[in-house]
Amino acid sequence: MKRFFSMILVLLGLYYSVIAQEVSRKEVEKISWFKEARFGMFVHWGLYSILGGTYNGRTMPDTALANGKSWYAEWIQQRLEIPNNEYQALVEKFNPSRFNADEWIKEAKNAGMKYFVITAKHHDGFALWDSNVSNYDIAATPLRGRDILGELVDACKKYGLKYGFYYSHWQDWEHPNGAIPYWKPARKSRDFEKYWKEKSLPQVQELIERYDPDLLWFDTWDEEAKELITPARRDELIHLVRKLSSKCLINGRIAMHDPGNEIDFLEMMDNAYPKQLLDKPWQTPATMNHTWAWHSKDFNWKSSGQMLRYLVSNASKGGNYLLNIGPKPDGTLPLPAIRRLREMGAWMLTHGEAVYATQPLRDVPTNKGVVLTQKRIEGGQIIYAHILDELPDNTLKLAIAKDKVQNCQLVETGEMRNVKSDGNKGVTISLPEKDPYDNAIRVLKLYVKE
Numbered sequence: 001m002k003r004f005f006s007m008i009l010v011l012l013g014l015y016y017s018v019i020a021q022e023v024s025r026k027e028v029e030k031i032s033w034f035k036e037a038r039f040g041m042f043v044h045w046g047l048y049s050i051l052g053g054t055y056n057g058r059t060m061p062d063t064a065l066a067n068g069k070s071w072y073a074e075w076i077q078q079r080l081e082i083p084n085n086e087y088q089a090l091v092e093k094f095n096p097s098r099f100n101a102d103e104w105i106k107e108a109k110n111a112g113m114k115y116f117v118i119t120a121k122h123h124d125g126f127a128l129w130d131s132n133v134s135n136y137d138i139a140a141t142p143l144r145g146r147d148i149l150g151e152l153v154d155a156c157k158k159y160g161l162k163y164g165f166y167y168s169h170w171q172d173w174e175h176p177n178g179a180i181p182y183w184k185p186a187r188k189s190r191d192f193e194k195y196w197k198e199k200s201l202p203q204v205q206e207l208i209e210r211y212d213p214d215l216l217w218f219d220t221w222d223e224e225a226k227e228l229i230t231p232a233r234r235d236e237l238i239h240l241v242r243k244l245s246s247k248c249l250i251n252g253r254i255a256m257h258d259p260g261n262e263i264d265f266l267e268m269m270d271n272a273y274p275k276q277l278l279d280k281p282w283q284t285p286a287t288m289n290h291t292w293a294w295h296s297k298d299f300n301w302k303s304s305g306q307m308l309r310y311l312v313s314n315a316s317k318g319g320n321y322l323l324n325i326g327p328k329p330d331g332t333l334p335l336p337a338i339r340r341l342r343e344m345g346a347w348m349l350t351h352g353e354a355v356y357a358t359q360p361l362r363d364v365p366t367n368k369g370v371v372l373t374q375k376r377i378e379g380g381q382i383i384y385a386h387i388l389d390e391l392p393d394n395t396l397k398l399a400i401a402k403d404k405v406q407n408c409q410l411v412e413t414g415e416m417r418n419v420k421s422d423g424n425k426g427v428t429i430s431l432p433e434k435d436p437y438d439n440a441i442r443v444l445k446l447y448v449k450e
Contacts, residue, residue: 043117099330110342116156117166121203125173215250217253225257398427402420
């Protein structure tokens with residue numbers, strides 16, 4: 001009898017071991033696309049887009065108001081102190097007659113982006129879909145009867161992009177118990193619970209059941225959410241997502257003060273770029289100018305070259321770059337944004353192999369202004385050296401033994417480059433002279449054997 005029970009225990013142990021391995025394999029597969037993608041499009045679009053950063057003669061940032069010093073046009077309701085009834089009346093004016101989901105996603109695809117995230121509901125509480133939970137939604141606008149999110153999901157599927165939704169689970173300025181900015185009296189937890197049960201959790205469920213997203217982008221920052229997004233509420237929301245979807249990823253800003261261990265990837269603060277490698281997958285949400293939503297007076301556009309340098313620097317540390325656009329109220333993308341997307345897309349067309357599905361390369365000293373990515377291959381590795389700045393004597397230095405380097409070439413043209421020993425357990429590689437006015441990132445590709 002003892003032998004029988006021992007066999008049962010052994011078989012049970014083997015069974016649970018197999019189950020655990022299968023769960024682990026599925027978890028790895030679930031996050032793999034995100035780790036390989038490196039580049040995504042973020043979109044902030046809603047009622048705030050109608051105002052474009054200006055209300056009643058005031059334009060953000062407005063230092064004459066106590067809390068008006070901000071470029072973030074999606075915060076205009078609070079920053080410029082718009083009465084709730086006036087702001088919420090904007091639903092009657094939200095009529096983006098030129099919105100075309102196919103055009104948006106095609107621009108993302110051509111830019112080399114692999115996934116798309118849009119503000120399904122931002123802090124103002126307005127939902128970009130016809131919600132059964134709230135009447136403050138797309139069905140209250142002249143666009144009633146049209147499924148904006150559904151059209152974008154269909155376009156993502158057409159062009160092969162993963163897709164997800166930003167959902168403000170904490171702040172909600174329309175619901176009487178949703179969280180509000182720090183300069184106003186804080187909500188009590190028992191009151192916030194009403195919003196949590198009545199709107200936040202049910203709308204997250206709606207988004208998953210209707211659109212089956214690949215990720216959900218939740219939003220908190222610093223310590224402000226600590227009293228309301230408790231570990232219990234954080235875990236309740238995570239459990240809801242896991243129950244409804246086996247594929248949907250969850251970001252760390254679900255509770256930035258304490259994300260726990262059950263999230264799928266870390267989310268940096270706005271336009272924040274870590275200097276070191278992180279254990280979990282991660283990304284930087286970033287703006288093209290100062291604002292996230294459309295701001296008609298924000299002319300502070302970053303260059304495509306600068307943004308590409310953020311992208312490859314993140315990739316060299318194992319991170320992604322989620323680059324934002326604020327569409328106009330008519331549904332079109334701003335021309336300065338389109339120009340930059342197409343410039344970035346041209347570079348990604350010729351250099352994408354050095355970014356997508358790459359891993360960081362540790363402990364290989366090189367020049368300042370150079371970042372490295374790699375891919376493992378049979379018998380060795382491919383090292384990509386991204387040259388962000390001008391190099392002294394136009395020469396790259398790498399701490400790799402000369403006899404391990406099989407060949408080296410420029411990624412864009414395939415031009416072979418000579419690899420010389422530097423006499424100190426490293427190599428030097430001279431680059432061709434740059435054409436005048438060309439500030440593109442040049443990438444060298446080295447085949448290195450074990």
